[in-house]
Amino acid sequence: MNATIQSLFDLTGKTAIVTGGAMGIGSGIAIRLAEAGANILIVDIVEKGEALETMNEIFKTGGRVEYLQLDIAETASIDAIIEKAIMVFGDIHILVNNAGIFKYLPVTHLTEEFWDRTMNINLKAAAFLSKAVVNFMIAKQHGGRIINVSSIDSLKPSGNLATYDASKGGVRMLTRSFAKEVGKYGITVNDIAPGGVNTPGASKIMGDQVSIEQLEAMKAGMEQFVKTLPLQRMGEPDDIANATLFLASKASAYITGTTLVVDGGLLLI
């Protein structure tokens, strides 16, 4: 025992890239890592204005945060992420591959366009951004942390999300493959599998073209579902943020290639 509890979770001087950090789970992660002392680069597809709430939360606690607007599916722009982090903060120690899309689509209605867009954002971007970041970390010889946000759906499909489930299954295996190869450089790679979490994305899972009746049916269905969960509530972004802090901290130094399930007990039902 040669570390205090505080020092175990202290990220002062570290820099974290959080994709999809403008809102939802990514926002919670960015705020929590900043609170632990990390400099944060939020990378998101939306206009900066939509990230201001998150950024202001970080500024309020004296944290440092920068914003980069881009579509992570465009792998040609991945170098811009690395360059921005280095230009502003001088280094990269933590990557959180959080950005993801999820929309209901029955398997009978799959389209190539939907498949490609989902895979490109959820899986391909995580792979190529991880590649760029591990190459940087290897060159710097200081190790690092990669945390991928997968999903409980990668372990237990909930229905109407086949493309998403396949992409997140890919994220889980990507985690293991990277972990196996980069452990010798002091880089750990893990994923977090959230259950149902209250976010802007989750509230739009049925798409934009839904009737009031459908929305009400979904709300009633969710209320029923929550009652069946062992912990009897939906997850909040902060639940995932706290797990991310653990995986980004010294407290998880000997953990790599694993999935941390944060689901309120969903896998038990």
Ligand SMILES: NC(=O)c1ccc[n+]([C@@H]2O[C@H](COP(=O)([O-])OP(=O)(O)OC[C@H]3O[C@@H](n4cnc5c(N)ncnc54)[C@H](O)[C@@H]3O)[C@@H](O)[C@H]2O)c1
């Ligand atoms: N909410 C849940 O119930 C739940 C459950 C399991 C896993 N997840 C996963 O957690 C992650 C975050 O989900 P959320 O619920 O916060 O979603 P959300 O839609 O509320 O937020 C996602 C963020 O990612 C950004 N984003 C989307 N596409 C992007 C792109 N191409 N380039 C850059 N940024 C992009 C969005 O603008 C947004 O800020 C996703 O990977 C999702 O699959 C969510």
